[in-house]
Amino acid sequence: MEFLQPTTWPEALEAKAANPKAVPIQGGTDVMVELNFDRHRPPALLDLNKVAELNQWEQQNGTVRLGAGVSYTRTIAELRDKLPGLAMAARTVGSPQIRNRGTVAGNLGAASPAGDSHPALLAVDTVVEVESVRGVRQIPIGEFYLGVKRNALEPDELIKATLVPVATGPQQYCKIGTRNAMVIAVACFGLALHPGEQRVGTGLGSAAPTPRRARDAEEFVGEALDAGGYWDNRDPLPDTVATRFGDLVAAASSPIDDVRGSARYRAHALSVMAHRALMWAWNEYRER
Numbered sequence: 001m002e003f004l005q006p007t008t009w010p011e012a013l014e015a016k017a018a019n020p021k022a023v024p025i026q027g028g029t030d031v032m033v034e035l036n037f038d039r040h041r042p043p044a045l046l047d048l049n050k051v052a053e054l055n056q057w058e059q060q061n062g063t064v065r066l067g068a069g070v071s072y073t074r075t076i077a078e079l080r081d082k083l084p085g086l087a088m089a090a091r092t093v094g095s096p097q098i099r100n101r102g103t104v105a106g107n108l109g110a111a112s113p114a115g116d117s118h119p120a121l122l123a124v125d126t127v128v129e130v131e132s133v134r135g136v137r138q139i140p141i142g143e144f145y146l147g148v149k150r151n152a153l154e155p156d157e158l159i160k161a162t163l164v165p166v167a168t169g170p171q172q173y174c175k176i177g178t179r180n181a182m183v184i185a186v187a188c189f190g191l192a193l194h195p196g197e198q199r200v201g202t203g204l205g206s207a208a209p210t211p212r213r214a215r216d217a218e219e220f221v222g223e224a225l226d227a228g229g230y231w232d233n234r235d236p237l238p239d240t241v242a243t244r245f246g247d248l249v250a251a252a253s254s255p256i257d258d259v260r261g262s263a264r265y266r267a268h269a270l271s272v273m274a275h276r277a278l279m280w281a282w283n284e285y286r287e288r
């Protein structure tokens with residue numbers, strides 16, 4: 001197998017254009033598992049670790065530009081105040097070793113419906129910046145996931161950065177697994193309050209062939225908060241609102257039965273997580 005190791009971004013794009021079947025490798029925590037189990041034997045690996053600019057993040061206006069090489073460990077340590085939902089999700093990924101190597105870009109590249117980044121990215125309307133020798137594309141997160149482990153990348157494109165809006169209100173991330181650590185989500189849920197726009201963002205994981213938002217739930221809670229003047233009066237949220245919100249989140253899922261959990265259990269878990277996440281975030285908003 002060929003091992004390509006560009007040291008600059010233009011070199012990486014040239015290498016991908018010349019070798020569209022080359023598999024990019026960042027942290028390697030998905031790629032190496034595939035290779036070790038001989039599930040996949042690509043003609044070439046394209047190692048992006050020597051491209052220094054991918055290992056940086058910067059804030060531009062209200063958005064964090066998270067380079068494709070920034071690890072979960074750094075996301076947690078350096079960005080928990082700006083991107084609390086993503087940092088919470090990152091804390092649940094694998095183990096310290098996996099978080100030291102693994103990246104949000106790798107999670108997007110793998111596009112597993114169970115990936116932990118996705119619900120947090122969906123809840124805040126992230127944009128994925130991808131590039132090829134043909135130019136740059138900015139893909140809204142909702143258009144990035146095409147199917148189980150399939151994403152919108154063309155064969156010559158690489159993910160350069162994830163553009164994640166800085167939090168303007170409380171955010172939450174909930175995950176259910178068969179144990180408390182080193183576990184793939186049986187179901188997971190991300191939520192973000194956007195007080196400026198007076199709306200609530202959601203993201204569901206391990207709940208459908210692709211990560212997705214619960215749009216009816218977002219609309220319902222938006223209208224309920226608006227009708228009661230809650231964004232201004234910051235009154236406690238009625239339990240009936242959170243319960244209905246949870247039901248609508250569950251209704252937005254189309255989960256499967258598998259070894260990790262039944263579809264029915266997943267839908268129920270989503271309704272409970274959504275109820276809790278909304279209440280936790282709302283109570284935090286009231287105290288600000």
Ligand SMILES: Cc1cc2nc3c(=O)[nH]c(=O)nc-3n(C[C@H](O)[C@H](O)[C@H](O)COP(=O)(O)OP(=O)(O)OC[C@H]3O[C@@H](n4cnc5c(N)ncnc54)[C@H](O)[C@@H]3O)c2cc1C
Pocket residue numbers: 023024025026027028029030031032033048068092093094095098101102103104105106107108109110114115116117153157158159160182183184185
């Ligand atoms: C023991 C273990 C536990 C795990 N636990 C979790 C967990 O709890 N939650 C979770 O979500 N995941 C988990 N994972 C999966 C994995 O750690 C994550 O998906 C991680 O985000 C992958 O990031 P990476 O940088 O290591 O990606 P890599 O393995 O390097 O790449 C993953 C995919 O993305 C592609 N890719 C990488 N970088 C780019 C780029 N710049 N442009 C285009 N494509 C790119 C690769 O070609 C590959 O298809 C676990 C894995 C292991 C081995």
